[in-house]
Amino acid sequence: MKNKSIWSDTKINKNYKELSSDIKTDILIIGGGITGINILYNLKDEDVILVERNKIGSGVTLNTTGKLTYFQDNIYNNIIKNYDEKTASLYLKSQIEAIEIIKEIINNNNIECDFTKTKSYVFTDKKEDIENIKLLKQFLEKNNIKVYENDMKVLKYLYSISVDDTYHFNPIKYIDRLLNLIDKNKIYENTNIIDIKYKDDKYICSTKTNKIIANKIVLATHYPYFIYPYFFPLKCFLEKSYLVSFKEKIDNISLISYNKPTTSMRNYKDNVIYLSETHGLCNEVDDKTHFNNLLNKIDKKPDYIWSNIDIITNDYIPYIGYMKKDFLISTGYNTWGMTNSVLSGKIISDLIHNKKNEYVKLFDPKRSKKKLRILSDTFSTLKGYYEGFTNKNSKIKYTKINGIDAMIYKEDDKEYIVKRKCPHAKCNLLFNEEELTFDCPCHASRFDLEGNAIKGPSKYNIKIKKDK
Numbered sequence: 431m432k433n434k435s436i437w438s439d440t441k442i443n444k445n446y447k448e449l450s451s452d453i454k455t456d457i458l459i460i461g462g463g464i465t466g467i468n469i470l471y472n473l474k475d476e477d478v479i480l481v482e483r484n485k486i487g488s489g490v491t492l493n494t495t496g497k498l499t500y501f502q503d504n505i506y507n508n509i510i511k512n513y514d515e516k517t518a519s520l521y522l523k524s525q526i527e528a529i530e531i532i533k534e535i536i537n538n539n540n541i542e543c544d545f546t547k548t549k550s551y552v553f554t555d556k557k558e559d560i561e562n563i564k565l566l567k568q569f570l571e572k573n574n575i576k577v578y579e580n581d582m583k584v585l586k587y588l589y590s591i592s593v594d595d596t597y598h599f600n601p602i603k604y605i606d607r608l609l610n611l612i613d614k615n616k617i618y619e620n621t622n623i624i625d626i627k628y629k630d631d632k633y634i635c636s637t638k639t640n641k642i643i644a645n646k647i648v649l650a651t652h653y654p655y656f657i658y659p660y661f662f663p664l665k666c667f668l669e670k671s672y673l674v675s676f677k678e679k680i681d682n683i684s685l686i687s688y689n690k691p692t693t694s695m696r697n698y699k700d701n702v703i704y705l706s707e708t709h710g711l712c713n714e715v716d717d718k719t720h721f722n723n724l725l726n727k728i729d730k731k732p733d734y735i736w737s738n739i740d741i742i743t744n745d746y747i748p749y750i751g752y753m754k755k756d757f758l759i760s761t762g763y764n765t766w767g768m769t770n771s772v773l774s775g776k777i778i779s780d781l782i783h784n785k786k787n788e789y790v791k792l793f794d795p796k797r798s799k800k801k802l803r804i805l806s807d808t809f810s811t812l813k814g815y816y817e818g819f820t821n822k823n824s825k826i827k828y829t830k831i832n833g834i835d836a837m838i839y840k841e842d843d844k845e846y847i848v849k850r851k852c853p854h855a856k857c858n859l860l861f862n863e864e865e866l867t868f869d870c871p872c873h874a875s876r877f878d879l880e881g882n883a884i885k886g887p888s889k890y891n892i893k894i895k896k897d898k
């Protein structure tokens with residue numbers, strides 16, 4: 431069993447240089463996940479640069495399920511609750527359009543990424559969800575979508591509805607093939623932006639050694655740091671899920687539970703990808719139990735096991751657009767980043783080109799802060815901080831090195847020494863035994879055994895050199 435995602439074995443067959451001198455550009459995209467790459471594709475003929483702090487496609491996108499669907503659990507009912515049916519219909523239209531856009535990109539460029547048509551199901555095993563799923567069905571039908579009731583042949587749930595025209599794919603193959611269409615010199619890997627300053631109508635973005643001066647910035651870093659006041663906990667929260675994949679030949683299928691904790695499943699060729707045990711990041715720190723529960727739910731030998739974290743917005747609509755002058759962001763996809771990242775490519779390029787786009791208002795990141803979460807999330811962060819502080823893993827030796835709280839992990843005679851506190855907000859890190867990472871229970875930064883920051887908001891790594 432591999433403790434990483436099923437997509438990890440799909441290689442991005444390119445190596446991009448690291449920034450080694452100061453440069454100027456009109457547009458700088460920060461972040462090389464599916465969001466950054468879709469935006470870059472739309473802007474590829476411009477004076478544009480994309481920087482990625484690690485390898486392209488190594489962030490949240492590497493750990494996704496890869497469904498391309500407008501059939502998104504309880505999102506529409508939540509949008510109706512927060513706004514109205516008109517707003518939910520516009521969101522639905524945007525998701526269907528995103529699927530059309532990606533279909534066109536794939537077809538026009540002969541992109542081979544295992545893009546497959548599937549039937550998609552939303553299901554429940556809870557009586558109390560049935561009425562809400564019926565409301566969802568009515569909403570979709572009003573928007574001219576053919577919806578089927580209880581026609582699930584493979585698995586039996588109490589109640590389910592389904593639609594025909596949805597897709598899934600291999601997201602890393604998609605990125606890799608899209609990169610073939612983009613000038614190599616526009617991309618830098620291993621280039622970590624640690625500071626952004628605004629001076630004389632320009633953004634000065636610094637790495638440890640160099641500067642990039644840009645007229646416009648697009649933040650595609652997933653966690654939208656560099657933005658003050660903070661997005662967290664005002665506008666979003668973090669949700670974690672656990673995934674496994676195993677060999678089994680089933681029909682092309684995509685299903686998801688209506689409510690949380692989410693259960694989700696799809697096939698990828700002759701494999702099943704199964705997700706469950708979803709929880710708010712700060713609410714629990716016990717990864718091991720969740721991984722064990724996940725394994726108990728399948729009666730198969732898994733080939734891959736991993737976890738992933740996404741950003742959930744307060745009103746279930748992503749944040750795509752201008753945050754401030756010449757500063758754009760795209761994030762908060764509520765676990766539906768495959769469609770929304772494609773959409774963001776179009777919205778952001780239209781905004782930069784001053785073209786009209788009917789979704790600008792819907793996704794405006796500056797829209798009013800519905801339902802402030804300050805208290806509950808601050809409490810959860812404190813809880814994460816406290817639990818990280820008290821939770822000690824028996825595989826780790828806790829010590830101090832040169833006055834710094836440190837953790838030591840030994841594997842095959844190799845010793846890994848890292849800082850105990852996350853550089854982002856000083857929460858104590860937890861050792862994730864299954865994926866061999868150090869994880870922050872507060873804001874989802876993750877570090878590999880060597881201490882490199884691989885996901886989340888930490889701009890810095892946690893390496894400690896013993897001789898220092």
Ligand SMILES: Cc1cc2nc3c(=O)[nH]c(=O)nc-3n(C[C@H](O)[C@H](O)[C@H](O)COP(=O)(O)OP(=O)(O)OC[C@H]3O[C@@H](n4cnc5c(N)ncnc54)[C@H](O)[C@@H]3O)c2cc1C
Nearest residue numbers: 461463464465483489490491494495496497623766767768
């Ligand atoms: C369990 C789970 C299942 C999911 N399944 C689906 C699904 O089936 N369908 C769907 O539509 N969506 C799904 N999603 C959501 C989707 O995977 C994400 O929304 C999407 O991958 C986010 O992509 P991204 O490019 O914004 O982020 P990332 O892939 O994380 O990319 C951001 C990049 O920015 C880089 N970066 C960060 N900071 C810096 C910096 N300072 N300088 C330079 N680079 C930086 C990072 O290294 C990273 O590579 C799922 C999410 C989860 C948690």
